[in-house]
Amino acid sequence: MENLLPYAPALPNPRALATDLDGTLIPLPETETHQADLLSLKQLLEKNRIPLVFATGRHLASIITAIDAFSLPIPDCIIADVGTTIYERTEKGWAPIISYAHHLAASLDGVSLLEIEQLFQKYDALTLQSFENQSRFKLSYECSQDSTFELAKHLQLELDSIAAPYAITASLAPFATHGLIDVLPRSASKASALRWWAQQMGWDFGSLLFAGDSGNDLAALTSGFRSILVANADPELVEQVKASHQIAGWNDRLYIAKQSATSGVLEGCRWFGVI
Incomplete structure (x- = not known):
């Protein structure tokens, strides 16, 4: 499997990292390297003041449990439930962004x-x-x-x-x-939630770097964001994502990591110049 598509990134470096959790940011079982790389990633994101977004299929309580269980960095924003809920961090804890819920409801025609x-x-x-x-x-x-x-x-x-x-x-x-x-x-996915959030932040889509490994990451991996596929990603997904990028003419937006999960996220962040 090729490590990367043939040209180094020509776009400006991304300014925020969005990542899936299970199989991506969360260390795989019994992998000490992942634990060490998670700590390095946390420190580098903090040092470089890079905003962090979790984009996951988990619900909020499960995400909070994972943060504690795996010592994950605290994100600036949480996209939960496969892109159907967005939470912002407030003084009282995590609160759903109501305007995003209204945005989704308006698309359902009752x-x-x-x-x-x-x-x-x-x-x-x-x-x-x-x-x-x-x-x-x-x-x-x-x-x-x-x-x-x-x-x-x-x-x-x-x-x-x-x-x-x-x-x-x-x-x-x-x-x-x-x-x-x-x-x-139909209007909801990790990709559409990330686009909506970026728009609220006043950022263009090129500002985001997304890391994922599985089927519910497909939309985000093929929506034009710079993307990291960790080494443990489903091989069929890898081929789908590569084909989509090639059809779109994107030769600088996909990095296929040599390392799995946490270590692959760190590797990809370094490749794209985020940290």
């Missing part, structure tokens, strides 16, 4: 996720995830690992057939044997 849940009840292959993994704009299921992507295609066709304002996102659960299927507003 069609609720309850209607979609009822539509999908006929699929025995789908199992609803626990209550804490559901949210106002996200309906989450588990399914067998082998059927994940084929089932996701079928579900998307069903949504399209009724012109539902929702889209399917599929990925494989890290360190597990099942697949994850999320139903999100």
Whole structure:
């Protein structure tokens, strides 16, 4: 696998890092190098005053647990629930950005996720995830690992057939044997949430560097941000992302790290001149 596309970055250095958590920023089990590189990354982000955004499928309580459990750096912004909720840090803790919720609600034409849940009840292959993994704009299921992507295609066709304002996102659960299927507003993804946040900050999209490893990172990895694919990324995802960049004519926006997870994020940040 090539380490990088053939030209060094010609765009200005990114000014903020956005990263997935599981399989990306969070150290992999029993990997001391990742722990050391996480500390280095924390120190370098702080030293260079680089804003940090978490963009993850986790819900807020799970993110806070992960910050404590893995000694993660405290982010400036949290994009949770696969891009359907954005939290800002306040004196009283993390608070959802209400204007973003209004932005998503306006795109749904009154069609609720309850209607979609009822539509999908006929699929025995789908199992609803626990209550804490559901949210106002996200309906989450588990399914067998082998059927994940084929089932996701079928579900998307069903949504399209009724012109539902929702889209399917599929990925494989890290360190597990099942697949994850999320139903999100068509206007929602990690990519669209990052674009919305950057616009609120008065930044152009070239200001952001995104790191990811799995299917629910695809939109962000192919939206024009500078991107890092860590070495443990799904090989099919790697090929999809490379093809998308090549079609778009981007030869300076993708770095495929030699190292996995945390160490790959640090490696990519150095490549793009963020730290």
